[in-house]
Amino acid sequence: MAKASKKTAKNETKKVVLAYSGGLDTSVIIPWLKENYDCEVIAFAADLGQGDCDAEALKKKAIATGASKCYVLDLRKEFLEDYVWPTVRAGAKYELTYLLGTSFARPLIAKYQVKIAEAEGAYAVSHGATGKGNDQVRFELTYAALNPSLEIIAPWKDPKWNIHSREDAIDYAVARKIPLNGISKKKIYSEDGNLWHLSHEGGILEEPDKEHKYDMLKLSKTFEKAPAKPGYVTIGFEKGTPVSIDGKKMDAVSLLTYLNKIGGEHACGLLDIVENRLVGLKSRGVYETPGGSLLYKAHECLEQLVLDKETLFEKQKLSMVYANLVYNGQWFTPLRQALDAFMDETQKVVTGEVTLKLYKGNIIPAGMKSPYSLYDMDLGGFSDVEMYDQKDATGFIRCLGLPMKTRALLLGKKTNVDFGKVQKF
Numbered sequence: 390m391a392k393a394s395k396k397t398a399k400n401e402t403k404k405v406v407l408a409y410s411g412g413l414d415t416s417v418i419i420p421w422l423k424e425n426y427d428c429e430v431i432a433f434a435a436d437l438g439q440g441d442c443d444a445e446a447l448k449k450k451a452i453a454t455g456a457s458k459c460y461v462l463d464l465r466k467e468f469l470e471d472y473v474w475p476t477v478r479a480g481a482k483y484e485l486t487y488l489l490g491t492s493f494a495r496p497l498i499a500k501y502q503v504k505i506a507e508a509e510g511a512y513a514v515s516h517g518a519t520g521k522g523n524d525q526v527r528f529e530l531t532y533a534a535l536n537p538s539l540e541i542i543a544p545w546k547d548p549k550w551n552i553h554s555r556e557d558a559i560d561y562a563v564a565r566k567i568p569l570n571g572i573s574k575k576k577i578y579s580e581d582g583n584l585w586h587l588s589h590e591g592g593i594l595e596e597p598d599k600e601h602k603y604d605m606l607k608l609s610k611t612f613e614k615a616p617a618k619p620g621y622v623t624i625g626f627e628k629g630t631p632v633s634i635d636g637k638k639m640d641a642v643s644l645l646t647y648l649n650k651i652g653g654e655h656a657c658g659l660l661d662i663v664e665n666r667l668v669g670l671k672s673r674g675v676y677e678t679p680g681g682s683l684l685y686k687a688h689e690c691l692e693q694l695v696l697d698k699e700t701l702f703e704k705q706k707l708s709m710v711y712a713n714l715v716y717n718g719q720w721f722t723p724l725r726q727a728l729d730a731f732m733d734e735t736q737k738v739v740t741g742e743v744t745l746k747l748y749k750g751n752i753i754p755a756g757m758k759s760p761y762s763l764y765d766m767d768l769g770g771f772s773d774v775e776m777y778d779q780k781d782a783t784g785f786i787r788c789l790g791l792p793m794k795t796r797a798l799l800l801g802k803k804t805n806v807d808f809g810k811v812q813k814f
Contacts, residue, residue, distance in 0.1 A: 402427070402428060402429045403426075403427075403428045403429065403511075403512050403513075404428065404429045404430075404431055404506075404509050404510060404511035404512065404513075405422055405426065405428045405429070405430055405431070405511055405512070405513045405514065405515050405542060406431045406432075406433055406502055406505050406506040406509060406511045406513075406514050406515070407419065407422065407430055407431070407432050407433065407456070407514075407515045407516070407517075408433060408498055408499065408502050408514070408515070408516045408517065408528065409432035409433055409434045409447070409451055409456070409459065410434060410517070411434065411441075411446075411447050411450055411451070411570070412517075412570075412580075413555065413558050413559065413562065413569065414517035414558060415432075415517040416450070416454055416562060416567050416568075417552065417558050417561045417562050417565075417567060418515065418517050418544050419432065419451065419454045419455045419456050420454060420455045420565055420567075421544060421550070421552075421561075422515060422542065422544070423455050425547075425549045426542065428513075429457045430455060430456045430457065430515075431456060431457060431458055431459070431460070431505065431509055431511065432447075432451040432456040432458070432459040432460070433459070433460045433461075433462075433498075433501065433502050433505050434447045434451075434459065434460070434461045434462075435461075435462055435464050435494075435497065435498045435501060436461060436462065436463045436464060436465060437464055437465060437468045437494055437497070437498075437583035437584060437585075438465045438468070438583050438584025438585075438642065438645075438646075439582040439583050439584070439587075440582060440607075441582075442461070444461040447459060447461050448461060450568065454565075454567055460505055462501060464497060464498075464501065465584055465642050466640075466641060466642060467497065468494065468497055468583065468584065468585075469584065469585075469641040469642060469645060470641050471497075472493040472494070472496070472497055472720075473493060473585055473645075473681075474629075474630050474631070474641070475729055475732070476489055476493055476711070476715060477629070477630075477631070477681075477684055477685065477688055478629035478630065478688075478732050478733070478736050478739075479704075479707075479708050479711040479712075479728065479729075479732045480685070480688065480689065480692070480704065480705070480708040481708045481709075481711040481712035481715060482685070482708070482712055483664070483712045483713070483715070483716040484662075484664055484665065484712075485709075486660060486662055486664075487660070487662065487664055487676065487716075488585070488586065488660075488676070488678045488681050488682065488685060489712065489715050489716060490581075490583060490585045490586030490587075490588060490676065490678060490681070491523075491524065491581050491583075491586070491588055492523070492527065492715045492716045492718070493715050493720065494581075494583050494585075495524055495527035495528055495531070495718065496527060496530075496531045496718065496720035496721060498528075499514075499516075499527070499528045499531035499532060499535075500531060500535060500721075502514050502528075502532075503531070503532060503535040503536050503539065506536070506539055507536065511539075512539070512540055513539060513540035513541065513542050514532055514539050514540075514541060514542070515541070515542040515543070515544070516528045516529075516541075516543060517544070517545070518543065518545065519545040520543070520545050520546040521666075521668060521670065522666060522668070522672075523666050523667045523668070523716065523717075523718070525543060525545075525546070526667055526668075526717065526718045527717075527718030527720075528718075529541055529543070529718075530717075530718040530719060530721075531718065531720070531721060534721040534722075535721070555579065555591065579591040580605075582607075584642065584645055584646070584649075585645070585678065585680075585681050586608075586676055586677060586678040586681060587607055587608050587676070587677040588674055588675070588676050588677075589605045589674060589675040589676075589677075590672065590673070590674045590675075592605075594673045594674065594675060595673065597663055597673050601661075601675070603659070603675070605675065606659075606675075606677060607677070608649060608653045608677040608679055609652070609653040609656055609657070609658065609659055609677045609679050610653065610654060610655070610656045611656060611659075612656045612659070612749050612750045614656070615654070615655050615656035615748075615749045615750065616654065616655065616749075619655075619746050619747060619748040620651055620654065620655050620746075620747040620748075621744060621745065621746055621747070621755060622634065622635065622648070622651055622683065622744070622745055622747065623635050623636065623742050623743065623744040623745075623756075624648075624683065624684065624687040624742065624743055624745070625741070625742045626687070626688065626691055626739055626740055626741060626742070626743075627740050628733075628736045628737055628739060628740055629688065629732075629733075629735075629736030629739040630736075631644055631684055631687075631688075632644075633742075634647055634648070636742075645680045645681075645684075646680075647680075648679065648680030648681075648683050648684065649679050649680035650679075650680075651679075651683075651747065652679025652680050652682060652683045652747065653677070653679040653680075655747035655748060655749065655750070656749055656750040657679050657682050657683060657747055657750055657751075657752050658676075658677060658678040658679040658680070658681060658682030658683070659675070659676075659677060659750060660675065660676040660677075660678065661673075661674075661675050661676075662674065662676070667716065667717050667718075682752060683745060683747075683752060686743075686745060686752045686754070687743035687745055688739070688743075690743045690754050690757050691739055691741050691743050691757060691759060692704075692735075692739055694741070694757055694758075694759055694762050694763065694764055695738045695739055695740075695741070695759050695761045695762060695763060696735060696738070696739075696763075697763065700735055704731075704732070704735050707728055707731060707732075710724075710728065711725070711728050711732070714728070738759075738761035739759075739761075740759060740760065740761060741757065741758050741759025741760065741761070741762070742757065742758055742759075743756070743757040744756040744757070
């Protein structure tokens with residue numbers, strides 16, 4: 390692995406590679422780095438399908454703001470195939486709700502940021518994450534894993550940084566004539582988007598006792614404005630990976646783009662939650678994950694059909710471990726890779742199709758099939774069948790209940806088991 394050198398030739402300006410989005414924070418960081426570190430700033434923007442990633446416009450804005458150059462890389466395919474799909478196969482949801490849209494994007498961005506720093510001979514990397522959020526951890530753990538010799542400049546934690554709010558950042562940008570692209574002190578939501586999701590924080594969302602009007606939505610209709618007529622979509626999987634829509638094979642980017650459109654039309658995947666950040670505080674956010682929510686539901690339905698009870702139970706437990714690793718920025722770790730090996734083994738039979746009914750935010754199973762289905766219509770029905778003798782359950786229940794029966798016989802009223810109140814009758 391190439392190591393960045395801190396030594397520079399006489400009169401040569403040191404280089405810093407900034408993870409750049411073109412948004413408020415990273416736009417003001419470019420001139421701030423130059424003013425405070427006397428360095429050449431190289432911007433790097435990753436196209437993860439955020440919709441507004443116009444490469445030429447980003448380059449133009451970064452250079453106009455003070456960057457010496459700006460790399461823009463289309464990472465959509467790698468993002469979905471190497472980061473999103475493994476997380477879907479794992480069924481990982483942070484705190485059982487959040488589909489990790491920002492979490493698994495940061496390690497990919499940071500990886501290429503490090504590679505560019507090595508290629509450019511930069512001595513440091515920089516990011517715009519605050520000291521109160523999760524992204525600082527995700528960026529910096531990835532830097533440490535890939536090239537620990539790089540210095541890290543994190544302005545929001547830097548003693549030289551005198552911007553203490555988004556309002557301050559707006560003032561700083563205005564003073565330096567940096568375009569705000571619609572951001573104002575009245576419309577101050579902080580957004581992070583990619584092909585998987587769009588998140589919104591700040592503004593009225595910082596007050597959890599207040600209802601908001603979903604005026605920030607960009608991918609989805611509100612529940613009230615969703616069609617009165619339901620929509621249907623059939624998603625096909627091969628070994629846990631989504632591969633087709635309504636019987637038509639599609640590449641990863643096209644597949645998710647289509648699901649985002651139909652899911653957003655029916656207000657699917659809207660989430661308003663208070664989550665526990667890694668640093669210990671709570672935050673409220675609104676997430677739009679229309680296509681991702683459809684994929685998770687379809688994948689869960691297919692697993693219910695093909696996985697045996699014990700495997701599904703263990704996988705559900707480990708999916709929470711997986712979700713925590715991803716949320717905490719521990720993507721490039723042996724444990725995450727080991728969990729992928731387990732998940733991949735379970736996914737060998739997760740092949741088939743699931744049809745979903747979409748109606749005003751509801752995602753309703755409307756049929757599923759698989760060549761590996763473990764569902765037997767005769768066995769699962771109420772009628773007697775040769776394969777299952779109902780009288781066998783008598784002995785099974787006796788064995789399963791033996792510890793409870795023994796406790797009752799030996800301890801009686803001395804048992805420490807609380808059976809609750811008994812009403813008069």
